[in-house]
Amino acid sequence: MSSNVHIIGAGVSGLSTASLLANENISCKVYEKSSTVVESVVKEPGLVWKNKMSHEVSQVKGLFFVGDSTVSYGIGTDSAAHSSILCHPKIISYLKNA
Numbered sequence: 001m002s003s004n005v006h007i008i009g010a011g012v013s014g015l016s017t018a019s020l021l022a023n024e025n026i027s028c029k030v031y032e033k034s035s036t037v038v039e040s041v042v043k044e045p046g047l048v049w050k051n052k053m054s055h056e057v058s059q060v061k062g063l064f065f066v067g068d069s070t071v072s073y074g075i076g077t078d079s080a081a082h083s084s085i086l087c088h089p090k091i092i093s094y095l096k097n098a
């Protein structure tokens with residue numbers, strides 16, 4: 001599938017998403033600002049599962065958010081990877097309908 005997917009951030013979630021898309025022959029460009037890793041962690045108590053930030057905003061179609069601060073189970077890298085697994089079908093659906 002041809003696409004114009006850009007991923008900002010080569011953390012666990014960004015690379016997990018790129019990997020899931022690559023499995024379906026969807027190529028993406030990944031941008032990373034830092035030569036070091038690890039920036040985001042959930043920063044407030046109570047921000048768990050669906051209380052975390054959504055993967056999408058209604059105002060900007062085609063913009064998706066993944067990472068340990070977005071809707072996902074668990075903490076740390078587990079959470080970051082899980083957010084990618086949950087968001088991946090939404091990206092695929094968007095690309096198919098774009």
Ligand SMILES: Cc1cc2nc3c(=O)[nH]c(=O)nc-3n(C[C@H](O)[C@H](O)[C@H](O)COP(=O)(O)OP(=O)(O)OC[C@H]3O[C@@H](n4cnc5c(N)ncnc54)[C@H](O)[C@@H]3O)c2cc1C
Pocket residue numbers: 008009010011012013014031032033034036037038039040041066067068069075076077078080
């Ligand atoms: C000190 C510390 C220890 C930790 N220990 C553990 C542990 O033992 N086990 C565990 O499971 N979790 C641990 N964590 C948590 C884990 O590191 C995070 O949950 C995980 O890295 C989150 O992944 P992410 O992809 O959401 O974000 P990140 O890994 O932070 O990735 C985001 C990436 O985006 C890049 N970026 C940001 N803005 C831009 C931009 N404008 N342009 C381009 N790139 C950009 C950042 O440089 C970063 O590389 C630890 C965290 C910290 C801070």
